Amino acid sequence: MVEKNSDFIDFLSQNDPLGLLKKQPKAKQKSKRTVLLQNFEEIVNFFEEHEREPKKSASDIYEFQLFCRLEAIRNNSKMVKELKEFDMYGLLEGVSISNITLEDILGDDPLNLLSGDYDSSIFEMSHVQKSDRIQPEYISRRKFCQDFDTYRPMFESLHKDLEEGKRKLAVYHPQDLVPDKFYVLGGVIVYLKSVDGESNLYRFKSGDRQRFDGRTCCIFDNGTTSDMLYRSLDKALQKEGYAITDFDEEQLVAERIEENDQARGFVYVLKSKHAKLRNVPDVYKIGSTTTSVTDRIKNAVNEPTYLYAGVEVVQVYRCYNIKPRELEDRLHTFFDQVRLNINIPDDRGVVISPREWFCVNINVIGEAVDKIIHRTIAGYVYDPSSRSIIAKSASLEPKLGDAELYEKIINEINLIGKSMEQKPSLYQGKDEEALRDVFIAMLERRFQSVTATAETFNHIGKTDILLKDATDSSNLFIGECKIWRGKKHFMESINQLFDRYLTWRDTNAALMIFVQGTDLTTVMSVIEDSVTQHQYYKRTCGKHNETSLSYIFGLPQDGHRDVKLEVMVFNFDKV
DSSP, X not given: OHHHHHHHHHHHHHTOTTOTTSOOOOOOOOOHHHHHHHHHHHHHHHHHHXXXXXXXXXXXXXXXXXXXXXXXXXXXXXXXXHHGGXXXXXXXXXXXXXXXXXXXXXXXXXXOOXXXXXXXXXXXXXXXXXXXXXXXXXXXOXXXXXTHHHHHHHHHHHHHHHHHTSSOEEEOOGGGOOSSEEEEETTEEEEEEEEEEEEEEEEETTEEEEEEEEEEEEEETTSEEEOOBHHHHHHHHHHHEEEEOOOTTOEEEOSOOXXXXXXXXXXXXXXXXXXXXXXXXXEEEEEEESSOHHHHHTTGGGOGGGTTSOEEEXXXXXXXXXXXXXXXXXXXXXXXXXXXXXXXXXXXXXXXXXXXXXXXXXXXHHHHHHHHHTTOGGGEEEETTTTEEEEOOGGGSOOOOHHHHHHHHHHHHHHXXXXXXHOGGGTTTOOHHHHHHHHHHHHHHHOTTEEEEEEEEXXXXXXXXXXXXXXXXXXXXXXXXXEOOOHHHHHHHHHHIIIIIOOTTOOEEEEEEEEOSSOHHHXXXXXXXXXXXXXXXXXXXXXXXXXXXXXXXXXXXXXXXXXXXXXXXXXXXXX
């Protein structure tokens, strides 16, 4: 009989494709601490999903068991102490969920699931399907920040701003949680340095929800750091946190802000802590950045543009509908007369001469920004003697005759262009429109009785440069700016100028060509040969210089009407 049974077992073993008869290895038993953490995590997950604690409910056995589990933890001081550092939502603080005792919980058991003596089995839910939430690899803990000295000046500056009222505590909203911002969590200031994660779709019994998941890099002003979950930080701030505002004096730079407009960056005004300038009044740096101002200046002591010294932020302008660099350039041009001339040696003895510092009152800078944004700056100049912005007046410059003024404008444009050719930093990285703006800014300074505007509607289009008489608003000069792209494009540019921008009364015009490259000789040869072939060409009048050619053209609507056309070529290397 034994042999038969043995043969039968052997037969079954050899025909067991599913391995049902194989002895399964005993699962490694988890430590009590690991089980406790996992069970508490399920309570936390429930809180995150439902935004409330589990309730005593006989209709939902899973929620009821979570309720009992939480009560058991709250009534066990050892467990509370063990889980305290993981309690981001304060679930273990204060009194119990209700004033019932553990005996009440065990006694209220309509399904007789908790009968018998109470032991640790209350934390084992073998009969209930566990939550489908993704469990974290670990629970983040705060640890000592090894490079906290890097962030210490930032926190010190923040504390000073709060004391002076430059920053304030504000009600926290989930949409406010973005990198490079400051918050207060549990009475401690936290800097959200970065967030690493993605948005995911989650399916719950209550419905599908899109949410962002990921870990953060948080720096606390007590010298600790944490990579806590983004969602955990958000929930904690909602429960007991605040947002910290940016500078109160930060101004929005835009004539009109629409709902879909995006902030492009900042223009900032700084005061230096350098020994030579610390006590000098009204000396400021005007700069721009597409990142945060805090991030831009954090390495000021090592950068020549900041005079190798610390700086203090005085004013910040958030830019909408205007490039920060464009606003910066126009401010630099407007205050060029009071640009600080200073030489600072670095640690190697090399002398540097920063060009972004100005001797001007902070309120005057704000006034200039306002006039630039509202496009009225053309009617004003900065007067160093009175240290104020004053309106342009015809009396500032004798009124010139039409021909004489045109010659002065052409000569001035040529001088500006030659200066830019000699100083690549003036046009480095600038496109066609930005190069044009440099010329406009310079012309505004030179001709006090003239207003200069860009992209101004005239006839049936918007011309690049339009100079008007400041007294009677009559047109004095129309210019078109183009990057050289060959003969065909050059001829089309002449057509554009005469067919779209010139009226019968507009008789002074110019075509400004920017050549990006060194083969200027070939370009000039093509231009000289092409101009005489144009249908509106009448005659050649000579040259102001070897790259500034003078012509007479006829208007397409009136061939008897002569128009002076100056073709000016400037050689700007590719950068």
